[in-house]
Amino acid sequence: MIYLTRRERFNAAHRMYREEWSDEKNFEVFGKCSNPNWHGHNYELFVTVCGEPDPQTGLLINLKELSRIVRERVIDRLDHKNINLEVPFMQGKIASTENLVITIWEELEAPLQERGIRLYSLKIAESENNIIEYKKE
Amino acid sequence: MIYLTRRERFNAAHRMYREEWSDEKNFEVFGKCSNPNWHGHNYELFVTVCGEPDPQTGLLINLKELSRIVRERVIDRLDHKNINLEVPFMQGKIASTENLVITIWEELEAPLQERGIRLYSLKIAESENNIIEYKKE
Amino acid sequence: MIYLTRRERFNAAHRMYREEWSDEKNFEVFGKCSNPNWHGHNYELFVTVCGEPDPQTGLLINLKELSRIVRERVIDRLDHKNINLEVPFMQGKIASTENLVITIWEELEAPLQERGIRLYSLKIAESENNIIEYKKE
Amino acid sequence: MIYLTRRERFNAAHRMYREEWSDEKNFEVFGKCSNPNWHGHNYELFVTVCGEPDPQTGLLINLKELSRIVRERVIDRLDHKNINLEVPFMQGKIASTENLVITIWEELEAPLQERGIRLYSLKIAESENNIIEYKKE
Amino acid sequence: MIYLTRRERFNAAHRMYREEWSDEKNFEVFGKCSNPNWHGHNYELFVTVCGEPDPQTGLLINLKELSRIVRERVIDRLDHKNINLEVPFMQGKIASTENLVITIWEELEAPLQERGIRLYSLKIAESENNIIEYKKE
Amino acid sequence: MIYLTRRERFNAAHRMYREEWSDEKNFEVFGKCSNPNWHGHNYELFVTVCGEPDPQTGLLINLKELSRIVRERVIDRLDHKNINLEVPFMQGKIASTENLVITIWEELEAPLQERGIRLYSLKIAESENNIIEYKKE
Numbered sequence: 008m009i010y011l012t013r014r015e016r017f018n019a020a021h022r023m024y025r026e027e028w029s030d031e032k033n034f035e036v037f038g039k040c041s042n043p044n045w046h047g048h049n050y051e052l053f054v055t056v057c058g059e060p061d062p063q064t065g066l067l068i069n070l071k072e073l074s075r076i077v078r079e080r081v082i083d084r085l086d087h088k089n090i091n092l093e094v095p096f097m098q099g100k101i102a103s104t105e106n107l108v109i110t111i112w113e114e115l116e117a118p119l120q121e122r123g124i125r126l127y128s129l130k131i132a133e134s135e136n137n138i139i140e141y142k143k144e
Numbered sequence: 145m146i147y148l149t150r151r152e153r154f155n156a157a158h159r160m161y162r163e164e165w166s167d168e169k170n171f172e173v174f175g176k177c178s179n180p181n182w183h184g185h186n187y188e189l190f191v192t193v194c195g196e197p198d199p200q201t202g203l204l205i206n207l208k209e210l211s212r213i214v215r216e217r218v219i220d221r222l223d224h225k226n227i228n229l230e231v232p233f234m235q236g237k238i239a240s241t242e243n244l245v246i247t248i249w250e251e252l253e254a255p256l257q258e259r260g261i262r263l264y265s266l267k268i269a270e271s272e273n274n275i276i277e278y279k280k281e
Numbered sequence: 282m283i284y285l286t287r288r289e290r291f292n293a294a295h296r297m298y299r300e301e302w303s304d305e306k307n308f309e310v311f312g313k314c315s316n317p318n319w320h321g322h323n324y325e326l327f328v329t330v331c332g333e334p335d336p337q338t339g340l341l342i343n344l345k346e347l348s349r350i351v352r353e354r355v356i357d358r359l360d361h362k363n364i365n366l367e368v369p370f371m372q373g374k375i376a377s378t379e380n381l382v383i384t385i386w387e388e389l390e391a392p393l394q395e396r397g398i399r400l401y402s403l404k405i406a407e408s409e410n411n412i413i414e415y416k417k418e
Numbered sequence: 419m420i421y422l423t424r425r426e427r428f429n430a431a432h433r434m435y436r437e438e439w440s441d442e443k444n445f446e447v448f449g450k451c452s453n454p455n456w457h458g459h460n461y462e463l464f465v466t467v468c469g470e471p472d473p474q475t476g477l478l479i480n481l482k483e484l485s486r487i488v489r490e491r492v493i494d495r496l497d498h499k500n501i502n503l504e505v506p507f508m509q510g511k512i513a514s515t516e517n518l519v520i521t522i523w524e525e526l527e528a529p530l531q532e533r534g535i536r537l538y539s540l541k542i543a544e545s546e547n548n549i550i551e552y553k554k555e
Numbered sequence: 556m557i558y559l560t561r562r563e564r565f566n567a568a569h570r571m572y573r574e575e576w577s578d579e580k581n582f583e584v585f586g587k588c589s590n591p592n593w594h595g596h597n598y599e600l601f602v603t604v605c606g607e608p609d610p611q612t613g614l615l616i617n618l619k620e621l622s623r624i625v626r627e628r629v630i631d632r633l634d635h636k637n638i639n640l641e642v643p644f645m646q647g648k649i650a651s652t653e654n655l656v657i658t659i660w661e662e663l664e665a666p667l668q669e670r671g672i673r674l675y676s677l678k679i680a681e682s683e684n685n686i687i688e689y690k691k692e
Numbered sequence: 693m694i695y696l697t698r699r700e701r702f703n704a705a706h707r708m709y710r711e712e713w714s715d716e717k718n719f720e721v722f723g724k725c726s727n728p729n730w731h732g733h734n735y736e737l738f739v740t741v742c743g744e745p746d747p748q749t750g751l752l753i754n755l756k757e758l759s760r761i762v763r764e765r766v767i768d769r770l771d772h773k774n775i776n777l778e779v780p781f782m783q784g785k786i787a788s789t790e791n792l793v794i795t796i797w798e799e800l801e802a803p804l805q806e807r808g809i810r811l812y813s814l815k816i817a818e819s820e821n822n823i824i825e826y827k828k829e
Binding site for chain 4: 564566567568569587588590592593594595596597634635636637640641681682683
């Protein structure tokens with residue numbers, strides 16, 4: 008089995024909070040990440056797909072097409088945006104990297120499947136110290 | 145001459161815009177960086193000081209003290225903050241990395257000088273592709 | 282399933298040797314890593330935990346708490362220490378990164394479990410070229 | 419189970435193309451990677467082996483021996499070479515990283531097994547954005 | 556004085572050799588880098604410009620314009636190319652990184668100057684261990 | 693002017709202390725870096741030389757020769773060693789990175805000069821956060 012990982016990047020603002028909680032309660036749970044004036048990150052997204060290489064081309068997939076799908080579905084809607092306010096697929100969700108990675112999976116799985124590409128894992132590094140990965144098992 | 149560089153990091157939200165300009169004009173000049181809903185970065189700050197090592201200790205400076213000053217004066221006031229709205233030393237300034245690095249110099253120069261430490265350069269990497277450095281000459 | 286990885290760092294000295302062997306035999310087996318005068322590394326520790334995010338917070342775990350446990354149980358006892366001489370949980374063991382990663386697992390598993398956190402893997406990079414990972418299966 | 423990863427590097431030229439196709443067809447499928455005048459990469463190879471540490475040494479394997487095998491079998495035959503023209507184990511194959519990683523597996527599996535070392539995965543980073551991994555399952 | 560550095564990347568094949576020398580003589584001087592079948596690299600180019608920020612925008616330059624000029628003049632003519640055979644500004648020159656960085660300076664200086672941008676230094680990392688920088692003084 | 697930087701690496705143990713001071717005084721000044729049982733680092737050494745490329749070869753220097761000199765004079769005497777106890781050129785000196793970089797300069801300057809190579813700067817990264825550079829001016 009071959010696993011191909013493509014890295015894409017986006018910069019975004021967000022705030023960790025639960026609407027029905029007070030600012031105090033939010034601060035208690037989320038600390039400085041709940042700052043009502045937002046903060047932000049350089050996010051790195053690692054999309055891993057898997058399968059067997061095409062014997063005609065020696066390639067698992069067309070990398071340009073993978074990159075195009077990831078950009079159209081995910082990066083263009085997140086880059087230089089406010090994750091809480093502006094990202095359609097994050098509406099009504101807490102803007103945690105955990106929720107982000109699960110939601111990006113939902114955005115990518117179907118369009119990749121249509122092209123015969125099997126999504127294996129999604130990883131987001133929100134800093135050099137904190138990395139979240141999602142695999143559907 | 146010995147140059148010592150200490151790296152510190154902060155995450156923040158910002159928006160590039162000039163208050164007296166319309167959103168259209170701001171977008172024309174600053175592109176997606178002028179998004180009114182903010183975006184953000186993981187910033188890396190490299191503080192370089194210079195001088196001769198102390199013959200008693202073999203050290204240029206007390207690294208812990210340098211780190212403490214940089215954290216108190218700069219990092220604690222920027223980390224998980226909105227640069228436009230919340231950072232006292234950036235009030236009334238366009239939140240560019242160029243202005244940020246010049247302003248951080250003004251914050252750090254005097255307290256370092258009081259302890260006999262000479263600031264040589266400040267560098268901010270706002271992404272792996274964009275780096276701004278400032279030297280007062 | 283969500284996997285969260287936290288990176289922590291420590292610097293330490295060590296020596297690869299087996300007490301009942303002569304220095305010659307140790308050198309034969311371990312090479313320059315058996316230098317009786319020690320050598321050292323900047324170690325990077327990657328702690329990966331897994332589970333489902335809490336629907337209330339969108340978070341897998343409280344990252345601060347994870348970091349605190351890892352620091353108290355592991356980093357504070359290894360950082361700027363001699364692994365052979367000073368680290369209680371490495372006494373009587375050969376100071377290999379393999380043994381280190383297994384022993385750190387034993388230190389972390391119970392306190393994480395008490396807080397409902399499931400340890401998934403531990404990885405130590407002892408240099409940019411050599412990385413050891415441990416999973417209990 | 420312990421997993422040990424060793425990184426080795428090589429620089430090489432290659433061209434993506436299928437001999438029975440015209441240059442136009444090759445360009446259509448492979449884009450600029452099919453340039454008849456070649457292009458090249460700094461490749462990073464990550465060799466992961468697995469098993470239980472030897473209780474006598476605390477080591478999974480002799481790292482020097484692993485590195486020697488990887489260099490003799492793989493790196494010395496790829497480094498500063500043209501993958502299409504000069505690498506014996508890539509003859510008759512499309513010079514994709516997918517095919518490269520599968521072929522390197524075939525080169526390494528037997529000599530490692532002879533020394534009781536079990537190959538777990540091979541990963542090649544051909545750039546900071548594109549990574550291919552192979553596991554035989 | 557503010558220094559802004561923009562990183563751009565390209566992959567290319569090359570060969571170190573002097574046409575009037577035999578392959579033996581070339582191999583003697585350049586080692587495996589003179590392989591007649593080429594080899595290649597992932598090159599990182601760091602373009603540093605300097606000046607005072609515009610008080611209207613807080614920016615030293617329009618980063619998009621800098622990136623566009625570097626791509627048009629340099630990256631698009633080097634990426635996925637053979638430096639010896641296909642790069643117009645390297646014709647008749649030995650394909651060393653030293654010559655490459657000097658030649659790129661000549662390509663960039665005038666178009667940047669036309670837009671009031673002062674080139675300060677060019678740096679090319681041809682691997683993680685070898686970096687060449689050029690400043691015109 | 694062309695600047696060429698070569699990176700070499702070494703792992704070593706050291707202790708920050710001044711012999712005529714008590715352990716208490718040493719701890720007061722150097723903190724945990726004065727641990728009598730040693731600690732260690734992965735050090736990265738960046739050697740920068742400068743000059744004009746040779747018109748015959750397009751090269752500033754023979755990189756292999758530079759690497760050989762740096763390894764013979766510096767790396768082989770530091771790698772997997774105790775800087776305080778075993779490194780001849782550090783005897784009688786406090787094992788700070790500041791003193792290390794100055795002493796390495798003295799080791800390298802003459803043998804490089806003999807071959808017509810001009811040393812421009814030496815930089816040691818003792819961790820990702822702390823970097824010391826030396827230029828003789």
